Amino acid sequence: MSFDVESHSSDTVIVHMGEALDFRNADEFKDTFQDHVEDGVRNFILDFSDTEVLDSTGLGSIFSLYREISPEDGKVAFADVSRPVQVVVQLTRTYKVFRQFPSVQAAKEALA
Amino acid sequence: MAEHAILIVEDDSTVRELLKYRLGKHYEVYTATNGEEALQEIANRIPDLIISDIMMPKMDGFALQSALQADKNTRVIPFIFLTARADEPARQEGARTGVDDYITKPFDMEQLLSRVERLLERVEMFQSQLDAEIGRDFSNRLLPDSVPSVDGYQFHFHSEAHEQGGGDLFDWTETDEGSYFLTIGDVMGKGLRAKFYAYSFLSYVRGTLHTLLQESSSPAAVMKHINDMLLDDEVLEDTFASFLLMHWDPEAHTLTYANAGHCRPVLLTEEGPEIVEHSDLILGLEASASFSDATLDLSPNTALVAYTDGLMELPTTNGDMLGEEGVLEVTADAYGSDAPLEALQDAALDRSNEDDFQDDILIVWLQRDA
The missing domain is CATH 3.40.50.2300 (Response regulator)
Structure with missing residues (x-):
């Protein structure tokens, strides 16, 4: 299954992360963001509203995205974070790096 | 596939x-x-x-x-x-x-x-x-053959590698002053690649420790070096790791640690279990990340339990994962047992439908005698 990506502006997209980001589809997520980074996208809003599973491989793929776009002032924002995702973000202290927003709408406004 | x-x-x-x-x-x-x-x-x-x-x-x-x-x-x-x-x-x-x-x-x-x-x-x-x-071979190299033996303390260690598992690692070194450096980590990713990175990593950490211990015994200082190396090294690009570095001084009965996004350990005393909260960002993500040390006093009968995420991610009967709260419960159940790691695993598996762990697990239990 591929990721549902919605374009917000020329440099911002919303990725609906679906039910799981883990070792099974992390490579697919990397391919997905790679295409958009090549097209000039710098801000990624990740919609975690439906996400039940985020494992360390999945989180690693988000880190790869961050490392790729942060030197060019890109941002990765987490929107509508589900409880299982919240647990992982707390544990790894990555809320220090990824801004969190209560909704995709709030993230769009903040990044505009 | x-x-x-x-x-x-x-x-x-x-x-x-x-x-x-x-x-x-x-x-x-x-x-x-x-x-x-x-x-x-x-x-x-x-x-x-x-x-x-x-x-x-x-x-x-x-x-x-x-x-x-x-x-x-x-x-x-x-x-x-x-x-x-x-x-x-x-x-x-x-x-x-x-x-x-x-x-x-x-x-x-x-x-x-x-x-x-x-x-x-x-x-x-x-x-x-x-x-x-190859995976088994790497796993064995990531784990020590023995554990520190110190009068007045018990030291237990258990690890189990599974094929689907990743790069859990544990290592310890004794310093010239009779104190110990304990390294627990988890390199992100599954399978052989994670194990390989964990292995190259551990060699680096061992080397770094040796050099740094001449100047300082600060786990946070070592952490900073490892983070820089992850971000600078091209081969290790895209590698991320959570680490818990602890400097244990059995003479002074203290444990000074830095935690880079690793599962937070549990401190067990007669008053009950508590999460050792202080922690910083996971390694390999940000060059400007800073790390700091915190120190715990080990009074008689105090135990410190450190572990990797295979324990926390154990699926429970209610469809959830064991989680940090579950880990608090099972460590409390095992506290006071003669064989605390067996008791801990039994207590964890009791809360799950599984007969055995599916993921890699690694647990270190350090306890001061009464």
Whole structure:
């Protein structure tokens, strides 16, 4: 299954992360963001509203995205974070790096 | 799992299309009409199996097979010859190394399909056995043979590696002053690659510790070095790791630690269990990340339990994961037991439908005697 990506502006997209980001589809997520980074996208809003599973491989793929776009002032924002995702973000202290927003709408406004 | 790719080399278009059609239902099939074309196709993409005719214009099947044998990258590709009955003398010649099977034309399609399937299975089984062997080898190297033995303290350690598991690691070093440096980590990712990175990492940490201990015994200072190395080293690009570094001084009864996004340890006293909260960002993400030390006093009967996420991610009977709260409960259950790690695992598995852990688990239990 591929990721549902919605374009917000020329440099911002919303990725609906679906039910799981883990070792099974992390490579697919990397391919997905790679295409958009090549097209000039710098801000990624990740919609975690439906996400039940985020494992360390999945989180690693988000880190790869961050490392790729942060030197060019890109941002990765987490929107509508589900409880299982919240647990992982707390544990790894990555809320220090990824801004969190209560909704995709709030993230769009903040990044505009 | 990606589909197997099969290359068909055949000049007769009827046979070629028939094979492509039938095999295409199960595999990804690409074709070439002679040996030369086949070599070009293989240069672009290495197939999992080759089915080749013998008599072809430009470059025949034998020449193709010899060329593949000469290159170490293509030597091991399973190779099936399709031979015409009239080629029986040629078939004798074909009895050479590197050919896995011969099918005589006109061939029975079902027979061909079953041979292809069997060959691919055999290759895959060999590969997975090899992977498992290398994986076990790495896992063993990531773990110590013994644990520190100090009067007035108990030290327990348990780890279990599973094939699907990743790069859990644990190491310890005694300093000249009789104190100890304990390293617990988890390198992100699953399978062999994570294990390999964990291994190269651990060598680095050992080396770094040696040098840094001359100047400082601060876990946070070591952490900063490891983070810089992850971000600067090109081979380790895209590698992330959570680490817990602890400096344990049994004389002073203190434990000074820095935590980079690792599972937070549990401190057990007669007052009950508590999470050791202080922690910083995971390693490999941000160059400007800072790390700091915190110190715990180990009063009599105090235990510190550190672990990796395989324990926390154990699925429980209610469909959730054990989580930090669950870990607090099971460590509290095990506190006071003569064999605390067995008691802890039993308590965890009691909360799950599993008979055993599916992921890698690693637990360190350090306790001061009463």
